[in-house]
Amino acid sequence: MAPQHCTGEKCEPVDYDYVIVGAGPAGLQMAYFLQKAGRQYVVYESHDKAAKFFEQHPRGRKLISLNKKNNFFEEETFNMRHDWNSLLSDDKEMKFTKYSDELYPDASDLHQYLNDYAHRFQLNVKYNTKVKKISKPDSTFTVCIEEAGGETTSCRATCVLMATGAMSENLPEDIEGIELADTYSKHDMDKDLYKNKMMLIIGGGNSAFETANHFSGSAGIVHVAFNKRIQFAWNTHHVGDLRAVNNNIIDMYHLKSLHSTIGSLVTKIAKNEKGKFVVTFKDLNTQWKVPGWLLFDMEYDHVISCMGWRYVNTQLFDEETINVELVKNNRYPKLSNCWETDTKNLFYIGTAMAAIDRKSASGFIHGFRYNIRTLFNLLEQRLFKQSLPHITLPTKDLDAVSKKIIERCTISDSLYQMNGFMCDVMVFDEKIGVTKYYTDLPFRHVMEKPEFKDAKHVFLLHLSYGFDKFGATAAPVDNVHAPDFSTNRCASFLHPYIEYYSHGEYVDQTELQESLIVRYDDWSNANFPQWTSSANENYIKYYINDKLKWSDKVFNLVPIPEEIASSIFIPLNEEEMSRLPPLWEKSECKPSQELLPRSPELVQKRHLRQPWRKYWTL
Template sequence: MPTKTRYHETIIIGAGPAGLQMAYFMKKAKRDYVILEAATRPGHFFTHEPRHRLLISINKRFNPFPDFEYNMRHDWNSLLSDDRSLLFPKYSEDLYPKADDLLRYLDDFARKTEVSAVYNTRVINISKQNRPGAADGLFYLKTNDGREYSCKVLLMATGAVSERLADIPGIEHATPYSEHDLDTKKYEGKLVAIIGRGNSAFEVADYLAPYAAYIHIFGARALKHAWNTHFVGDLRAINNNVLDMYQLKSLHSYFGIECVKLSKKPGDEQVTLHFRDIVLHWNTPGYFFDTKPYDYVISCAGWNYIDSTIFADDIKPETKKKGKYPLLKKNWESVNIENLFFIGTSMQSNDRKAASGFIHGFRYNIRTLHHMLEEKYQNVPYPVKLFPRDVSPIADYIIERASVDAAIYQLNTFMGDVIIVPDDPKEKVRYYIDMPMDYVKEQDWFKNAKHAFTTYLKYNFDRFEEYSKDTLTFTHWPQSYDQHCQAFLRPLVNYYRKGELVDEIGAVESLVLRFDTKEFKTDNPDKNRNLFKNFLNKYLNFNPGVNYYDYFLTYKEAWNKHVVPLTEEERSRVPPEFFQMEGVKCRPTTMDLKPKM
């Protein structure tokens, strides 16, 4: 008998954090959807990964402010819902929780929100074809149990679908990260090589550091530390203990050296690594070749976030990074397959600067995408907040969002807000929240607007030129009177006319990212608020002739009372670099006085 096709307007493949999050929004909007999940439970990936069971997403339970949204900035594991019992800090007290705690949380989230999910149902083929009596353009999904589903909109929430192996001849002699033996006794006194330079490589190294005779990590190039790049996917401090041992010459080491081949002779227990080192610092720059035998070689090359094999040949999504990521439009839709969207960790295909590859980032991407889907398929307009034509309430809201909102904090630079000022003076100002900035700049309603503003959070270490290479050296207070020379995360407001950037202004830094409070006893609590009021008024003239007090201190004369000049003795200890930076716009906050003689 022919299989009856089960139709849903939207099908979500995968019941991990992303699938559950989108399902929650779909259910709340009373849409026709279903999740198809290959495993017997939600979040199956976390039953075996990460291998050493410790997450690198923080779970900070205590914060200095009562605002719920502000506290979500420091809760990196909760999904979004109206149920305050479904917050991850109720499941673990650890700053870096265990994967098993996340599994318990996802189980409860799926059960309490009653999302529609079919488990033990693996999708084995996706095609797009016309059938008698069926609407054009539907997706048809075949599953391992012989059933068939169809849908108009398909959302891929499959997460990390397969492990990548280092693309090196002889890599079969290495053990993949997901398969390496966790029995530490086997590594005692052994020589271990790890190929990779990300968190998984250093996670393994930390785990084996007490047991191996020495560990050599080969990463092909210099490390990227999250504290320098401010990208949560780069090497995190929780995983880099081995670097201490490397710098203190305690046997374990990291090499920015390219491994070009692995070999193993028949009957030989050890694996030989052949590597090529670029030695530009030698008197004769070139390459230096060598080999080294190891007892164990472990490959930590990351994951693929798309499985192209399940798609029919005529609808295979385009990919990038050698098939690692789907190639997406700015709204997370496949560039070549209409109505096919990728959600969850694959959203980092569009964002390698913020947190789109993690729960604390993609939960907001998914909320935004849901609004976009509602507008595209259900004729429900994207949410907008209306303001009177007065700079004060608009600036107040910008400051409130910058000080409290979690979405633009977690997805800094990538996501922000948009303010559109209609030409008709009778129309109110439109304020859109949580939109991808690259997406906004492609939209006609933005490009055609006579007056448009974007506001988002951004790091500005690049303004300090070569002095920005080690951001941990920025330890002194920035130039408080110069809003341009602020290095750390802060709100920027950009003014556009007909899609062209005209001007930009930014707030003064805040240690705790609250731009609505004082940092010191004597500073002006309204400095940033008034700075933005003046900026808006400059181009909109909503409040003619009004200038708002935006100095750093509470009154102009306070500067001489609170900024104490150096003594003659102290001036003699100013480092020479200070005088060598006369032409530098932004001086780094890294200089200290030379020691006393």
Template sequence: MDKTDYEYLVIGGGPAGLQMAYFLEKANKDYIVLERDGGVGSFFVRYPRHRKLISINKKFNYFPEKEYNLRHDWNSLLSDEEDLLFTNYTSELFPNADLLVKYMRDYAKKFNLNIRLNTTVTNIHRDPILKGKYRSLYTITEQNGMKYTCKVLLMATGAAMPDKPKIEGAELCDTYQKHSLDKKLYENKKVLILGGGNSAFEVADHISDSAALIHMCTRTPVIFSWDSHFVGDLRAVNNNILDMYHLKSLHALRQCDTKQFVKEEDGRFTQTFEMELPHWNPPGTATFTSKGYDSVILATGWKFINIDMFDESCKPETHTDGKFIVLDEHWETTVPDMFFIGTAMQSRDHKAASGFIHGFRYNIRTLFHMMDMRYDGGDLAKKIFPSIDATELANFMTHHVSISSALYQLGQGFLCDVLVLKPEEAAKSDCSEQMAGVAEYYYELPQAWVLKNDYFMNQAHMIIITIEDSHHMFPSTSATEFFKPGDMNPRDCKCTAFPQGVFYSYRCGKLEEVVHIGGSLVVRADKKIFVGDTNPDRFTNKLKNLFNRQIGIGSGDHYERLFPPEEWEKVYRPWTEEEVEMRKMKEIAMKSRKFECKLGILD
């Protein structure tokens, strides 16, 4: 308790702080975690307000590998303990948040993490260091005036404070953080909810059976997670209010820009808002007022930094109106040796899962390895192959992308694996699948960092491995249309709505080729993925052919089609020219239909 000087100091005892503390503890680093509340995981003691988590807790997934099952366990923290998983606490798909609090407190106790509770940080100061491996000495002051010092500061403060809208009269309204959960208070009332994200819809869903009229107002269109494939967009578990809207059950959603709230003498609210109307004649913007709201609830999200914690010596830069911190390719702020971890990591990632436990747990593991390399001479996580064997490498890579949870959750070019091939200049026999040399396989690196790293970009042969889907290439296709397999082109399977391994081959820093090995519902390339899948070797065959094209190893004629040649004609009948033309005419007719009613200028 008397020690106050540390190498690493973590502010925040939520899931991110605990995850980083686990790696620091395991590596016997000099660290401490400061938590302002009386127990870890305190955010989840209160939030979500209605207690149902929307992070999936899918315990039964058919396949046995722990790594694979973490793809569908969105609440567990990483550890070497096989049984310390959130799925062992409940089998409920969307559990109560109280269980997550219990899990995190068990986790902290199990690993004896060095955490000091009831410690509220009031000020952070930095003095520069001019020599040595560190560039900073941070002084952290807590509420009782006690001071801590550290060389590396890790901010794990999560959703630091509500993001208040800049609307006249907003201070008169209730908020997501403070609104009453007593449904009786909303019975037969007219309620306005400002916001279009999961928090706003969570509130609406909770009171939808008691309120007479609910009007939801959002400045931007609602984005559904099933369309964007981004877990932070509106989830189906929260969107009952839209079901009621379109089934004519009084509740409604309005896309508009709220300008003012006024509380009238009778205690009710009047809203003034602007609405763009491109489909009116002529197109324009209208100003409306809506009266008689018994309650207005602001559910407009969070800021992921409390800038007031930092004095002028170390205020980090922010963006998006102070909502997010500016972070570089390995989550360091504009202030040296200060990193943000946890949900704030989404500052660099609005496509994958960095803002959620099932994403940032892997970012934190990667950041730990990168800090260990930078400050203590450690190495990145990697596997060394003492020779270059096309079959061995292809089998390993195929299996790894089939079970990897990190690449699965943080694909779309955010986290990647890297294969570096270092062949010797020795003679080799023609068509041999082995070559003298070394192969280095690096795990879970930020792709943006790799593409700026001289070591990787100067290699003669490098392959970046990610897991991606290409739903964004179908802009006019509804999510409900993806009920068929994607493109099964043997050489280029990039048009699929299912995630798949994607391999980017570089030569001396120049991108030479991209190989999509093909997607599947279970996202495995090492197993037969459906009845009739008679050529599961096609995935490894694509990689063997890639090795042949890029470094001249092997024959390069491995078969890549879905079915072997002897089965192809039995299971697949190509359309005749007449059938193709009929389908084209049908699609042209659908696209050329003109409708009397529209919502846009060009509709």
């Protein structure tokens, strides 16, 4: 049956329900779900293979995406928390973990895996087919393509999904002469060409430091220049920020091994008569009597710009019928909370999904694979009137609801990877006495949907970090102690939040305490398994007991009852209290403390030497 596009009572024939532009990991992932559902779709790929990007990138060939095969537990979804390269499917054999044993695998293995994935599921990919222009003359799209032989044709589709990935390198427009520099994608990788040379690498992200590390053993001096504070992944918990596997150059800088990082703004690049690059820097100096900018020049043999990517090529769109606004220095498309552009039924999938997510992993396979599955379900609802996937539980059997929450917190891969961005939704329907449990919806999109916004009792479950409650100066890497089990508020690492909404309005939230391995089953709480299950069950009862009438009992919302806490907690004695460093930060939760100093005199001495410190670490 040929697909149709319907608006109201009118239906028009179209060639495809969906056109996907690009056969990278995002395009292949969406194609899998569409094929499984029996939808009419096509993937247009300009190259002769899938995922061509990974034939060249990353340039150092080592991925920064984890391939951890041994995770102690057997649940498939739990293990997907630590498999960052596999696409989702029902075939347990189509896992990237079968392609490499390396924790940080080679990009060539990922390229092979993705092409095998396309072949294994016989996805409808048209290779050597370039999309020339996309327009929307009416309620459907017209996609003009150029095939391998040069023939130009077109097709009509209800929905277009842009899975184009990195379209071009980001060259900062405010650097005069930036066109003289090499780029991350095009620079020569032969280390001998840079032997004992002066190199400048512009950028503060993973590509810049990957490049610096590559040449650190051959180049004489490598400078990495960036005009903002480096965001370390261990602090931000964002996988796209600078990873430890790439930051050896910082170690070398602080151990004074010639290579350096420079926190100055590059303003100009020129070439002198010797063929050297003369680079002008602008550095902020605050120690002068009147703080100001210091301008200085340095000479280099090589300059490489590593400033990331742009994810939109607006020339693909007919400007009269399609509107795709650019954001974030024109690098990303402006997207709604369900990844839609300003043009209805035109979506971006894959790395561009990071346009609305800087908390979790939308810019990587292990994040956008879940986004794409969710978008598929949302489109099934919009275009084919399918219900969003959910299970139904009897509301009076709150134990079943609680067990489902514990199960999702314990083994869910999607909530884990898409922390702070994706959530589960529980709708308690008093009229029919059931609870509808929905999984994996964008947090900010939930209350845009009438079925959730209009409901009286709605609970959202998500995994998120809690470092914001410990004050601005509390470094996450300093928090190495057990959490405070006397409260359900002061958990710092990834842990569950349950939020309560009524008629679309936020009412309250509670949290479960953190678990070292983010499991909430009996394995994690072997001594007191009732701690977590009773906490979330009692919280839900607290808010809907007025209608369901379980009992008049006052429910405990604290993870550990006082009688249990007193048996496992030893208060500091008076002498130990005298050695406790002061906590200067006036935050909701107290930052983690290191071991007690040896004497009260040491506490006072360090306090006098460093009175500026907001909180104390030794």
